[in-house]
Amino acid sequence: MKHVKNIVIIGAGNVGTRLACALNDAGCNIVQIAGRRSIAVETLAKTLDTDFTLSLAKIIKGQDLYILALPDNAMEEVLGELDLTDELLVHTSGSVPMEILIPFSENVGVFYPLQTFTRNREIDLKVVPFLVEANRIDTEDSLVGLGKMLSANVNVADSEKRLQMHVAAVFASNFSNHMYDIAREIMQDNGFDFDLLVPLITETAAKAVEMGPDNSQTGPALRKDMEIIAKHLELLKNKPAARELYDRISKNIIDQTH
Amino acid sequence: MKHVKNIVIIGAGNVGTRLACALNDAGCNIVQIAGRRSIAVETLAKTLDTDFTLSLAKIIKGQDLYILALPDNAMEEVLGELDLTDELLVHTSGSVPMEILIPFSENVGVFYPLQTFTRNREIDLKVVPFLVEANRIDTEDSLVGLGKMLSANVNVADSEKRLQMHVAAVFASNFSNHMYDIAREIMQDNGFDFDLLVPLITETAAKAVEMGPDNSQTGPALRKDMEIIAKHLELLKNKPAARELYDRISKNIIDQTH
Numbered sequence: 001m002k003h004v005k006n007i008v009i010i011g012a013g014n015v016g017t018r019l020a021c022a023l024n025d026a027g028c029n030i031v032q033i034a035g036r037r038s039i040a041v042e043t044l045a046k047t048l049d050t051d052f053t054l055s056l057a058k059i060i061k062g063q064d065l066y067i068l069a070l071p072d073n074a075m076e077e078v079l080g081e082l083d084l085t086d087e088l089l090v091h092t093s094g095s096v097p098m099e100i101l102i103p104f105s106e107n108v109g110v111f112y113p114l115q116t117f118t119r120n121r122e123i124d125l126k127v128v129p130f131l132v133e134a135n136r137i138d139t140e141d142s143l144v145g146l147g148k149m150l151s152a153n154v155n156v157a158d159s160e161k162r163l164q165m166h167v168a169a170v171f172a173s174n175f176s177n178h179m180y181d182i183a184r185e186i187m188q189d190n191g192f193d194f195d196l197l198v199p200l201i202t203e204t205a206a207k208a209v210e211m212g213p214d215n216s217q218t219g220p221a222l223r224k225d226m227e228i229i230a231k232h233l234e235l236l237k238n239k240p241a242a243r244e245l246y247d248r249i250s251k252n253i254i255d256q257t258h
Numbered sequence: 259m260k261h262v263k264n265i266v267i268i269g270a271g272n273v274g275t276r277l278a279c280a281l282n283d284a285g286c287n288i289v290q291i292a293g294r295r296s297i298a299v300e301t302l303a304k305t306l307d308t309d310f311t312l313s314l315a316k317i318i319k320g321q322d323l324y325i326l327a328l329p330d331n332a333m334e335e336v337l338g339e340l341d342l343t344d345e346l347l348v349h350t351s352g353s354v355p356m357e358i359l360i361p362f363s364e365n366v367g368v369f370y371p372l373q374t375f376t377r378n379r380e381i382d383l384k385v386v387p388f389l390v391e392a393n394r395i396d397t398e399d400s401l402v403g404l405g406k407m408l409s410a411n412v413n414v415a416d417s418e419k420r421l422q423m424h425v426a427a428v429f430a431s432n433f434s435n436h437m438y439d440i441a442r443e444i445m446q447d448n449g450f451d452f453d454l455l456v457p458l459i460t461e462t463a464a465k466a467v468e469m470g471p472d473n474s475q476t477g478p479a480l481r482k483d484m485e486i487i488a489k490h491l492e493l494l495k496n497k498p499a500a501r502e503l504y505d506r507i508s509k510n511i512i513d514q515t516h
Binding site: 071072095115116121127153164165169172182187192197198199200202208214216217218220225227241245248253 | 470
């Protein structure tokens with residue numbers, strides 16, 4: 001198993017930035033930041049006091065690890081411009097199979113942090129689960145070792161399992177945030193401060209985490225209170241998208257619990 | 259404005275229990291617990307070392323306040339059995355108009371804690387917003403005063419505003435919990451521990467609270483990544499209800515952000 005020391009980060013978005021900083025803090029040597037968005041790339045390179053390039057052709061060869069931290073739909077194009085042979089190449093995506101990297105290096109893997117990343121927001125990676133995969137067992141060991149430098153929670157998962165977990169993550173994070181956002185809109189339409197919902201949001205998440213969401217459900221749909229549900233649907237008549245979701249999610253909860 | 263001291267609690271469910279304990283701790287005198295579920299009623303009465311009755315006809319008259327802490331669809335039946343004249347009578351519901359109480363007392367109001375309550379789970383009421391309404395201005399003052407004994411966040415809101423806020427709360431709490439629960443099911447179906455999602459759930463809620471959910475959205479729908487969305491829908495083909503929600507919520511996020 002090879003110890004990973006010298007790393008090139010390709011992509012200076014939310015994930016690339018957090019990983020580069022955390023790996024640097026953990027004692028790795030971030031050799032270069034590569035990417036196209038000049039401000040993000042230069043800012044990150046300056047933060048880490050390292051080299052950068054806006055041209056993929058100028059990526060330094062022969063390093064221990066190349067981390068592609070790109071949106072899924074940008075990966076293919078960037079891969080086509082890389083010129084690696086047997087350098088270890090990984091991506092950080094939940095839903096892209098490892099196999100797409102194989103044409104571009106003999107030594108590939110995935111290094112996926114199961115978390116939501118937002119610009120200008122610190123994340124404590126130590127508690128973030130990392131899902132790791134590799135096409136060679138020694139590479140898998142290297143990536144697990146690297147993961148353990150950042151997090152107490154490193155798991156090996158193949159592309160199929162990782163994709164399933166990504167779908168779960170979309171519900172747990174992206175979709176729960178959309179529910180908050182509909183709530184925010186209703187509050188705003190009525191001249192209320194969103195902050196009134198903060199204790200509720202915090203308690204709902206804490207309760208689900210501590211007791212499991214299957215033991216935490218409350219509300220009109222759980223009680224099958226069709227009168228209140230009808231009243232709420234009536235109130236949402238001018239917001240058809242929210243109304244449709246209210247109706248469907250309520251039916252789901254009723255079907256599951258009655 | 260009359261200072262509320264002696265209180266009868268009708269209903270020993272999650273809300274009734276939490277309110278009774280908090281009011282007792284705040285120095286009020288819980289004169290009696292009334293309700294039909296004998297175990298819950300007796301347990302609460304024993305905890306507070308107070309009187310209880312399982313018969314609504316035996317409710318002690320002439321006290322300062324009667325709090326109906328009942329599911330919305332149980333309220334009408336219980337009200338029909340109450341025998342009050344001008345005692346202050348309030349309910350604790352988000353969606354039931356104050357007006358339904360008027361036939362049963364000359365002095366009525368609402369005392370609604372905007373929070374999700376679950377049995378055997380402590381809630382710090384100090385941060386919970388209370389929404390208060392009354393049919394008389396002196397009663398409104400009394401209820402605001404009572405609310406301030408429990409919470410730092412007491413607001414006056416009429417029934418229409420309270421109903422709007424309740425709909426927002428259903429999205430922010432009941433529906434976000436349902437999203438967690440679908441995620442839990444996907445994890446379980448694949449043999450993963452739900453705990454892997456805990457840092458994600460915690461960070462998503464914290465981020466929405468600190469930055470606002472409109473500034474916190476991430477994921478495939480925000481990026482309008484139709485390839486990943488199609489992959490996820492394909493994976494959910496054996497879970498039609500979850501698949502339908504995935505499709506609809508993704509479309510909503512795309513419509514809102516593109």
